[in-house]
Amino acid sequence: MTTRRTGGRSARVRENVHLATMDIVWSQGIDALSVAAVAEKSGVHETTIYRRWGTPAGLVVDYVTSETHQAFPVPDNGNLHADLVELLGEIVEFVEQPLGRLVLQLSARRDQPGYEEVREQFRVDRFEAGMKVFEHAAQRGELRPGLDRNLALETLIGPLYVRLLLTDGEVGAELVPEVVDLVLPGMLA
Template identity: 40%
Template structure:
């Protein structure tokens, strides 16, 4: 077959490609948690992941896209939308998942840095995309509760989830107080009281 006979290069799926992505995402998370977003370099990620730096530019295109992909994966790990059989159980499990995530070493620094970097439009867009993705993942829990009559018919998933989770981030980023079971119970109770039919 000659070069101009129309043959297309074969696209690889799974296998090595999946392993490369997994290694790069893990390396990115380690770098961000160790050094913050401001200290992340694609060169360091490439060395840690054992890949060429050109691989990162080819697959992600920018540092921001890589950070977004990595942080989104971090939030998704072990955090499937809960279905405990009760609204209280679901809301409490959402809070426990978030608490487990944001109290990991380095994550508070990551979130604080991301919140402070408003001057970078790419990072602002990445942060917005991250939260939009997170809300979208959890929205079915709120939709299900509303359809079952456990929440008001006008309860919007994003508003309910903001009410539920905001005190955790306030403690993490502002007061530094512990995120404990008492706070999780209080957030759950207040949210149910505010949005119950």
């Protein structure tokens, strides 16, 4: 009778490939990433990498999704203002970290196939949390009827991304309540 191994070599291969992938990305940039470079650095055969990950984009997507795909916290402080400040604060905290900056860069790379999964996961995780915040606010009677919740969330998040992506500026903790104070009146009942 044969027994099936769980984890073991497969988990070590994945970890070695992840470490090599991100070492190259952090030290040389995303454009320097290749399957051959990851194979050399990780000690994992190129054929194995191609079979499991397919492309350099597949390597990065697997790492990023394994590190970022968890339930995004849903604030529920009892009022919409506090919930939105906390939600946007969590987003800012994430995108100000190196991994968060990488996710933003990958999300903006519409010219290169393979990164759509990162962009979609990032959007879905944040929007699901935002929609739950709005649902709680609606149950408390705080939202105006007919509010386009997607547009409201995009309007709240937009200034943060403009600051990060277009001006290369820091967001800073003081921007979040300012954005909420600016946008919230148009959302209230």
